[in-house]
Amino acid sequence: MDEKYFPEQIEKKWQQRWEDEKTFHAVDDDPRPKFYALEMLPYPSGFLHMGHVRNYSIGDALAWFKRLQGFNVLHPIGWDSFGQPAEQAAIKRGVNPRDWTEQNIAHMRGQLKRLGTSYDWSREIAAHRPDYYKWDQWFFLQMMERGLAYKKTSPVNWCPKEETVLSNEQSSGGVCWRCGTNVEKRDLEQWFLRTTSYAEQLVADIKQIEDGWPEKVLKRQSDWVGRSEGAYIDFAVKDSDRKIRVFTTRIDTIYGATAIVLSPEHPLLEELLAGSGLKNDINAFRERVKLERATRGDEVEAEKEGLNTGVLAVNPFSGESVPIWVANYVLIEYGTGAVMSVPAHDERDFEFAQKYSLPIRQVIAPVSHTQPKAEPSAIGGSDQSVEMTHAFVDYGVLINSGPWGGKLSETAITEMSAYAQEHGFGEPAVTYRIRDWGVSRQRFWGAPVPVIYCEKCGTVPVPYDQLPVVLPPTADFTGTGESPLAGVPEFVNTSCPNCNGRARRETDTMDTFVDSSWYFFRYCDPRNEDAPFDSEIVKRWTPVDQYIGGDSHAVMHLIYTRFWTKFMRDIGLVDFDEPVKRLLTQGMVTNRVEGTDEWKAMSKSLGNGVDPDEMIAAFGADAARLFVLFAAPVENELRWSESGIEGAVRFLRRVYTMVWRWQERLTNESREADIADLGPDARALRRKTHQTIAKITSDFDQLHLNTSVAALMELFNQLSDFNADPVSATPADVFVVREALEALVVMLAPFSPHVAEEMWEALGHVGGLKADWPIADPELAAREELEIPIQVNGKLRSRVITAPEISEDELRIAALADEKIRALVDGKQVVKVIVVPRRLVNVVIR
RNA sequence: GCGAAAGUGGCGGAAUUGGCAGACGCGCCAGACUUAGGAUCUGGUACCGAAAGGUGUGGGGGUUCGAGUCCCCCCUUUCGCACCA
Numbered sequence: 066m067d068e069k070y071f072p073e074q075i076e077k078k079w080q081q082r083w084e085d086e087k088t089f090h091a092v093d094d095d096p097r098p099k100f101y102a103l104e105m106l107p108y109p110s111g112f113l114h115m116g117h118v119r120n121y122s123i124g125d126a127l128a129w130f131k132r133l134q135g136f137n138v139l140h141p142i143g144w145d146s147f148g149q150p151a152e153q154a155a156i157k158r159g160v161n162p163r164d165w166t167e168q169n170i171a172h173m174r175g176q177l178k179r180l181g182t183s184y185d186w187s188r189e190i191a192a193h194r195p196d197y198y199k200w201d202q203w204f205f206l207q208m209m210e211r212g213l214a215y216k217k218t219s220p221v222n223w224c225p226k227e228e229t230v231l232s233n234e235q236s237s238g239g240v241c242w243r244c245g246t247n248v249e250k251r252d253l254e255q256w257f258l259r260t261t262s263y264a265e266q267l268v269a270d271i272k273q274i275e276d277g278w279p280e281k282v283l284k285r286q287s288d289w290v291g292r293s294e295g296a297y298i299d300f301a302v303k304d305s306d307r308k309i310r311v312f313t314t315r316i317d318t319i320y321g322a323t324a325i326v327l328s329p330e331h332p333l334l335e336e337l338l339a340g341s342g343l344k345n346d347i348n349a350f351r352e353r354v355k356l357e358r359a360t361r362g363d364e365v366e367a368e369k370e371g372l373n374t375g376v377l378a379v380n381p382f383s384g385e386s387v388p389i390w391v392a393n394y395v396l397i398e399y400g401t402g403a404v405m406s407v408p409a410h411d412e413r414d415f416e417f418a419q420k421y422s423l424p425i426r427q428v429i430a431p432v433s434h435t436q437p438k439a440e441p442s443a444i445g446g447s448d449q450s451v452e453m454t455h456a457f458v459d460y461g462v463l464i465n466s467g468p469w470g471g472k473l474s475e476t477a478i479t480e481m482s483a484y485a486q487e488h489g490f491g492e493p494a495v496t497y498r499i500r501d502w503g504v505s506r507q508r509f510w511g512a513p514v515p516v517i518y519c520e521k522c523g524t525v526p527v528p529y530d531q532l533p534v535v536l537p538p539t540a541d542f543t544g545t546g547e548s549p550l551a552g553v554p555e556f557v558n559t560s561c562p563n564c565n566g567r568a569r570r571e572t573d574t575m576d577t578f579v580d581s582s583w584y585f586f587r588y589c590d591p592r593n594e595d596a597p598f599d600s601e602i603v604k605r606w607t608p609v610d611q612y613i614g615g616d617s618h619a620v621m622h623l624i625y626t627r628f629w630t631k632f633m634r635d636i637g638l639v640d641f642d643e644p645v646k647r648l649l650t651q652g653m654v655t656n657r658v659e660g661t662d663e664w665k666a667m668s669k670s671l672g673n674g675v676d677p678d679e680m681i682a683a684f685g686a687d688a689a690r691l692f693v694l695f696a697a698p699v700e701n702e703l704r705w706s707e708s709g710i711e712g713a714v715r716f717l718r719r720v721y722t723m724v725w726r727w728q729e730r731l732t733n734e735s736r737e738a739d740i741a742d743l744g745p746d747a748r749a750l751r752r753k754t755h756q757t758i759a760k761i762t763s764d765f766d767q768l769h770l771n772t773s774v775a776a777l778m779e780l781f782n783q784l785s786d787f788n789a790d791p792v793s794a795t796p797a798d799v800f801v802v803r804e805a806l807e808a809l810v811v812m813l814a815p816f817s818p819h820v821a822e823e824m825w826e827a828l829g830h831v832g833g834l835k836a837d838w839p840i841a842d843p844e845l846a847a848r849e850e851l852e853i854p855i856q857v858n859g860k861l862r863s864r865v866i867t868a869p870e871i872s873e874d875e876l877r878i879a880a881l882a883d884e885k886i887r888a889l890v891d892g893k894q895v896v897k898v899i900v901v902p903r904r905l906v907n908v909v910i911r
Numbered sequence: 912g913c914g915a916a917a918g919u920g921g922c923g924g925a926a927u928u929g930g931c932a933g934a935c936g937c938g939c940c941a942g943a944c945u946u947a948g949g950a951u952c953u954g955g956u957a958c959c960g961a962a963a964g965g966u967g968u969g970g971g972g973g974u975u976c977g978a979g980u981c982c983c984c985c986c987u988u989u990c991g992c993a994c995c996a
Contacts, residue, residue: 280915285991289992291995313996367994395996413994496996715951771924861931897976
């Protein structure tokens with residue numbers, strides 16, 4: 066140990082030693098309890114950014130903590146190495162995506178090592194390597210066998226900038242998740258994975274993880290799946306044997322239906338209009354709506370427009386005939402593509418009805434609290450529609466609803482759907498908003514979809530023994546909307562596995578979110594050549610105990626990986642429903658945008674990025690990590706500050722200097738000492754030491770890392786104030802200093818591991834930090850005396866020092882005996898005295 | 912527009928969950944050591960006030976002996992959703 070703190074030297078030394086001694090290699094059959102700490106794997110863009118530094122500092126702190134506590138920790142890393150930027154580099158600069166990716170990985174691996182992250186590098190994986198994506202393809206075939214991977218033509222989200230299809234999750238809000246471009250709709254034939262068949266479980270199983278995942282993430286997932294309970298109801302088309310089925314969650318409002326409204330794409334429309342003069346008008350309308358939907362950004366809600374078809378439908382409850390309209394606000398993708406329009410009780414129908422002067426008939430009355438059963442007459446007439454200024458959408462009491470009048474909405478909903486079912490014109494139903502996952506991408510740099518198209522046999526899955534379908538070395542990267550693979554004859558042209566006849570390969574590749582849906586299972590058994598992983602090994606490590614990443618994946622990655630896990634369970638690979646017990650979504654790292662007052666995520670384009678390498682060079686990885694964890698709670702936004710990190714360096718330097726000063730005395734002197742008669746300062750230091758251990762140990766459970774660091778600083782401050790110096794200290798002083806300093810050093814390791822190891826070694830320990838986490842002694846942590854605040858009428862007026870075990874009565878007497886209190890109480894009447902044991906006394910006077 | 916969360920010093924943030932508001936750090940101020948200080952060390956630092964004292968957790972009201980914390984109304988910010996019947 067040098068006298069001065071040189072981070073670069075210390076960090077190099079320990080990084081080398083950790084590597085040589087395989088310090089962080091996880092052993093599968095270690096008998097100790099396991100802990101799986103996982104951070105979201107990075108895309109190898111080439112450079113670590115501060116968001117990575119934060120993510121991996123949090124995960125690494127936890128991994129260190131658990132290791133120091135004696136857990137068998139799995140803490141792996143890998144590369145989400147398929148995807149768009151590599152292909153863009155190929156298009157723009159003509160580089161080979163594979164070379165580009167491998168170089169980036171090499172550079173970023175170096176950066177992660179310089180940051181000192183404690184990964185088990187022997188388990189590193191990368192999605193773009195055939196030994197990995199072979200298993201993407203294997204899973205795809207498994208799904209195909211079960212009808213869960215299928216091909217269909219449908220309107221899909223198309224990003225015009227990136228020239229590729231996106232899934233619904235990737236175009237949430239109508240914009241491309243990566244570049245923010247407004248997405249268009251295109252009709253294309255694409256491969257889908259049947260996420261909808263797990264819709265119910267994706268909602269229901271939330272209750273298994275609700276204690277460990279952030280509420281907001283679960284809320285977004287639940288909203289995304291969009292489970293909705295209601296009923297299908299069939300409206301007969303008048304003078305026809307056709308029926309129009311609608312979905313409604315408000316069957317109780319059906320007597321107020323004054324129209325049926327179809328989506329412009331509704332399949333029955335063509336037939337309804339046969340021979341009608343309106344056919345051309347409606348076709349033109351449909352084309353216009355389609356065009357608008359294809360190009361409009363979703364920020365603006367389109368003006369509602371519609372056309373009356375002139376055809377009538379019959380309300381099965383009332384027998385009444387209502388007109389059938391077509392309108393742009395009814396979506397073909399949801400429910401049945403047709404709705405019953407109830408203007409009085411639905412905002413959208415209300416707006417539409419006003420515009421086209423459709424009748425607005427109130428059939429639900431608010432439940433009055435003073436008159437629980439509102440008289441229909443109170444609403445203004447029996448069957449006359451009243452003037453309404455907006456729709457009444459709450460539940461209430463049915464009126465103008467034939468035999469159902471007077472019932473509450475809740476009751477009516479149940480009874481009316483049962484009635485519809487009994488009479489054969491409907492049934493209770495549950496619908497979901499989630500759509501199947503479109504996974505085809507018109508890209509080169511992804512896992513090829515393992516399918517062959519034979520002229521005779523049609524669509525044929527690639528046989529398992531021919532996996533992986535390997536990407537060709539390169540292709541012609543034109544940047545057009547077709548997969549570059551289509552331009553590689555050696556790849557495309559093949560023979561049919563069935564008949565050996567001429568055949569073509571599928572040229573689309575898979576969405577890269579496929580790769581990341583199951584990667585953390587592969588870490589458990591990363592070199593398996595016969596299966597994605599061995600279930601027995603995976604069982605030892607999974608589920609993931611703590612997952613850490615940004616909340617930008619709250620819907621995309623995290624819903625896909627839940628889906629994938631449920632599928633793996635169904636084919637017998639794992640034996641649980643949910644892959645991740647606890648999830649932390651860390652906040653963004655932001656920096657001021659130069660010349661403005663705005664704080665935004667660091668990015669190259671804004672020029673507000675901070676280069677982790679420069680930071681490590683200037684301050685050291687230990688200080689960088691310490692600062693990032695101290696500066697804000699892990700889930701908050703972290704505003705970058707140069708002076709903050711200097712504070713972290715100062716702290717480390719002071720601790721280091723203290724260890725250096727005490728080193729000789731501590732390593733030479735016996736660990737035994739007579740501590741029977743410690744002075745008050747020494748006892749106070751021990752108390753602080755044990756309080757700090759207790760605090761930090763429990764803070765780690767909630768990942769309250771910023772307050773842990775604050776507690777370390779407090780302990781250090783008290784240690785500095787402790788009146789002892791290495792020359793004149795008594796053996797008893799040495800004992801308490803050692804206890805405090807060693808606890809401080811060990812507990813610093815999760816935050817600043819290199820310097821902690823260095824100091825631990827300097828304090829005479831051989832073989833590096835192991836399961837050395839200190840244990841708090843509650844007796845030593847307990848206070849010897851309490852300072853009880855005394856209030857008069859709720860205002861702090863004095864304090865008394867008491868023994869912790871003082872009785873309530875004694876405390877009351879002590880409070881009232883206090884001089885300041887007596888002065889205030891003098892001449893007044895004491896109404897009462899509130900005594901909170903060990904806490905406070907409040908004297909109420911008048 | 913709908914929904915959710917959050918508003919605490921100059922700043923990031925603490926507060927054992929209804930009991931001493933402002934821990935810890937940054938910044939700032941003063942002093943020490945220095946040829947020098949953007950190094951280091953020591954002390955100070957919510958606001959008003961000369962002081963005694965008073966005020967104070969976005970604003971207003973309420974519950975309570977006692978409210979940053981609970982309830983109601985309002986304002987602001989951030990995030991999510993975007994016609995999902």
